[in-house]
Amino acid sequence: MxxxxxxxxxxxxxxxxxxxxxxxxxxxxxxxxxxTKTPPPVEFADQKYVDMGKKSLAAFASGDIDGWVSGFADNVVLRWSSGDSLAGKEAIAKYWKDRRMNVVKSLETSKEIWLPVKVNQPQSVETQGTWLLSWYQVKATYKNNESLTFWVHIDMHYNNEMKVDEMIQYVDRAPINAAIAKKK
Incomplete structure (x- = not known):
């Protein structure tokens, strides 16, 4: 045994x-x-898009709307998750200049997350090409001295000239609208 x-x-x-x-x-x-003979449906994109996104966000947070839109194509479309949208670089600049002058006193961003991706094969309604996905926390103080802290998620598509031609902002506007509506 x-x-x-x-x-x-x-x-x-x-x-x-x-x-x-x-x-x-x-x-x-x-x-x-x-x-693999064909590229994957989605892959990481170049780090330069993160650098461009960070520069753009810094300009926006500081109130430099002209600096912020300088990275936009003339035919850019800004869409909010609520379904509202603005079309054209000039219209977007006008809207945000008015909002920063008359509604928003200051913005601070923190806890940023950046993900540059290249969409080779769209799987839904997204445009093929390079996207920069970002998430960050915003502390906004409004002209009525109300403050609010919330998260924002933004997707930016870059055209062949490396200009943003599509931007989608996901944010819950109900608490923002409530904070703005409060009287001093």
Missing amino acids: RTILLGTICLIMIASCKNEAEKATPASTAIASET
Whole structure:
């Protein structure tokens, strides 16, 4: 009985070592780019888009609306998650200049998250090309001295000239509208 048990253990150990050696063979390891002929539906984009996004957000937060829209295409469309939208660089600049002058006293952003992606194969309504996705916390103080802290998610699409031609802002405007409506 001991001989059979000892023989079985030896066979299992030999088989186990052989399997480990086969797994470690580099020839059996395939690199995705070598086996894939078509690009993936979505992949990471260049870090330069994050740098451009951070510069744009800093201009916006400081109240430099002209600096903020300088990275926009003339035909840019800004959409809010509520379904409202503005079309054109001039219309967007006019709206935000008025809002910063008459409604918003100051903005501070924090806890930023940035993700540049290249959409090779749209899977829904998104435009093919480079997108910069961002999430950040905003502390807004309004002209009536009410303050509010909330999260914003923004998706920006860049055209071939590296200008934003589509922007989608996801934000719950109900608490913002309530804070603005409060009297001094």
